[in-house]
Amino acid sequence: MYQPLYTEQQLLAGLAKGERMATDVVYRQHIKIVGPWILQNGGSESDVGDVFQEAMVVLYEKAQQEDFRLSCKIGTYLFAVCKYIWYKKLQGAQKQPGFLPDNAGNDEGRDWAYEDDVNAYKEREAHYQNLDIALDHLGEPCRSLLKAFYHNDKSMQEIAAEFGYTNPDNAKTQKYKCLNRLRKIFYGAQTKMR
Amino acid sequence: MISRDFNNWQLAEAFKAEMLPAVELAALQTRLETDPVFATEFHECVRMITALNESGKQKQFRNMLVNIHHDQTEKSTKPNWKVRTIPLRTHYLRTGAVAAGIALLTTLSTFWIVTHNEKKRSSQYSLLKRELETIKRSQSAIIRNINTPQNTTPVAPANFSGTGFAISNDGYFVTNYHVTEGADSVYIQNKEGEYFKAHLVTFDKTSDVAILKVQQSNFRFSKGEVPYTLAANKKTLGSKVFTLGYPQDEIVYNEGYISSKNGFLGDSMQYRLEIPAVPGQSGAPVVDNSGNVIGLITGKESESSGTTYAVSTKAIHRLIANSDLKLKLPKANKLSKLNREQQVEKLELYTYSVKVYKR
Numbered sequence: 001m002y003q004p005l006y007t008e009q010q011l012l013a014g015l016a017k018g019e020r021m022a023t024d025v026v027y028r029q030h031i032k033i034v035g036p037w038i039l040q041n042g043g044s045e046s047d048v049g050d051v052f053q054e055a056m057v058v059l060y061e062k063a064q065q066e067d068f069r070l071s072c073k074i075g076t077y078l079f080a081v082c083k084y085i086w087y088k089k090l091q092g093a094q095k096q097p098g099f100l101p102d103n104a105g106n107d108e109g110r111d112w113a114y115e116d117d118v119n120a121y122k123e124r125e126a127h128y129q130n131l132d133i134a135l136d137h138l139g140e141p142c143r144s145l146l147k148a149f150y151h152n153d154k155s156m157q158e159i160a161a162e163f164g165y166t167n168p169d170n171a172k173t174q175k176y177k178c179l180n181r182l183r184k185i186f187y188g189a190q191t192k193m194r
Numbered sequence: 195m196i197s198r199d200f201n202n203w204q205l206a207e208a209f210k211a212e213m214l215p216a217v218e219l220a221a222l223q224t225r226l227e228t229d230p231v232f233a234t235e236f237h238e239c240v241r242m243i244t245a246l247n248e249s250g251k252q253k254q255f256r257n258m259l260v261n262i263h264h265d266q267t268e269k270s271t272k273p274n275w276k277v278r279t280i281p282l283r284t285h286y287l288r289t290g291a292v293a294a295g296i297a298l299l300t301t302l303s304t305f306w307i308v309t310h311n312e313k314k315r316s317s318q319y320s321l322l323k324r325e326l327e328t329i330k331r332s333q334s335a336i337i338r339n340i341n342t343p344q345n346t347t348p349v350a351p352a353n354f355s356g357t358g359f360a361i362s363n364d365g366y367f368v369t370n371y372h373v374t375e376g377a378d379s380v381y382i383q384n385k386e387g388e389y390f391k392a393h394l395v396t397f398d399k400t401s402d403v404a405i406l407k408v409q410q411s412n413f414r415f416s417k418g419e420v421p422y423t424l425a426a427n428k429k430t431l432g433s434k435v436f437t438l439g440y441p442q443d444e445i446v447y448n449e450g451y452i453s454s455k456n457g458f459l460g461d462s463m464q465y466r467l468e469i470p471a472v473p474g475q476s477g478a479p480v481v482d483n484s485g486n487v488i489g490l491i492t493g494k495e496s497e498s499s500g501t502t503y504a505v506s507t508k509a510i511h512r513l514i515a516n517s518d519l520k521l522k523l524p525k526a527n528k529l530s531k532l533n534r535e536q537q538v539e540k541l542e543l544y545t546y547s548v549k550v551y552k553r
Contacts, residue, residue, distance in 0.1 A: 023258055056259055128248075128252070131249055176203045180203075183239065183242055
């Protein structure tokens with residue numbers, strides 16, 4: 001198979017934009033290293049997929065930041081993040097101190113590399129989850145409309161056609177109405193929680 | 195009010211996309227500084243749109259990852275990296291051991307409880323079954339005699355047992371037809387408790403006689419030829435007779451006399467005997483003092499009285515003559531000069547319990 005050679009910078013730039021080609025290359029290259037490690041440390045094939053994909057998302061999120069600079073190779077970063085995620089997963093699975101893999105360095109009080117990135121990611125993930133819950137509470141057609149626009153990247157023209165609005169402007173008005181309601185639900189829920 | 199809200203969204207979207215002209219941007223800045231209510235609302239709008247945008251993009255990225263993963267695993271059914279998997283880490287051993295211990299304990303105690311209860315129940319059950327079986331057996335024998343012989347009603351599915359005796363040492367033996375009727379399989383059991391599978395060779399429903407053969411090829415009932423002969427003619431009234439049968443697992447000896455030369459309702463193929471008989475003795479040989487087998491027990495008049503009916507050996511002779519069996523009936527009577535105990539001892543070797551299995 002023809003595979004163009006990319007520099008790491010190019011790959012990261014592509015990844016940040018969510019380009020399929022770059023993502024594919026990164027995925028293929030690094031799951032070869034991470035996969036066996038997880039399998040050796042008591043994981044299953046599906047664990048490999050889950051953990052590695054999560055690490056990829058962490059990298060993706062990090063690449064979105066304006067001041068993003070990777071101080072190491074992509075592989076090193078992904079491997080470190082995967083180790084941390086897997087470690088946390090094991091810890092959660094059994095309510096006792098998780099074992100540290102032999103090649104994970106010294107045990108007690110070890111600072112995990114890129115722990116902050118993962119934690120930031122987890123926080124954001126929780127935030128997104130709340131947003132999704134709020135979206136689900138919105139009811140139709142708002143839920144589908146907002147999902148079509150934000151999640152599926154559809155244009156206002158497409159949405160107008162799909163949801164039966166006479167023109168894109170009507171659809172846009174509807175979208176703002178929906179956003180208003182979403183804001184009330186979301187921030188209302190947030191304040192309630194506090 | 196509503197239009198103002200929409201304005202905020204529009205403004206926020208434009209601000210986010212950095213599409214706001216410099217003049218409006220400046221106006222927005224001053225408004226944000228002076229109007230705190232507007233400022234919080236506006237920031238909320240921006241945050242909301244940002245979050246929606248980002249979570250949307252992330253979702254798309256995730257979908258792409260799933261796709262890639264799927265593609266990859268599809269292309270090579272097994273992943274292109276190979277590792278040795280160690281499913282159970284030493285780390286899990288302690289937890290695993292505790293879990294296994296609990297599982298074992300639970301299994302064993304459950305097993306014990308279940309079998310304990312089961313035992314109680316099954317002992318009650320088998321008692322009942324035995325009763326049922328005996329009743330059915332005696333009924334069948336009685337029905338067989340009371341009804342017309344052609345109309346031997348098949349009994350309900352049950353396991354039957356009767357008695358049979360050898361007529362040639364290479365495996366042929368005789369019993370009542372009603373014992374084997376409707377059988378799936380027939381086994382004979384000697385007094386040592388050994389089983390041998392047998393099959394029906396020929397039978398006469400009217401006289402209630404069946405000839406069977408043990409299937410095992412080199413089977414012998416005992417050493418030497420069958421020591422008794424089958425009487426060709428009817429014995430006289432009042433002759434003393436004895437019988438050996440298996441009303442239970444143990445062989446049982448009984449004695450009596452011929453009380454009538456004809457059997458039930460004047461059946462000339464039968465004797466009427468005064469001899470105790472219980473179910474399970476169907477097919478038992480009836481032997482006179484000199485060691486001739488004169489018939490086989492077939493039924494009785496009622497459960498309480500000692501009146502028993504036996505099919506004459508004439509019926510066996512007739513059955514063999516009518517069939518094309520190459521069967522050498524015993525010719526020499528080796529029992530004639532022996533006393534009763536010795537006769538019984540010899541006869542025992544050739545008398546078997548017949549076990550019949552029906553569906």
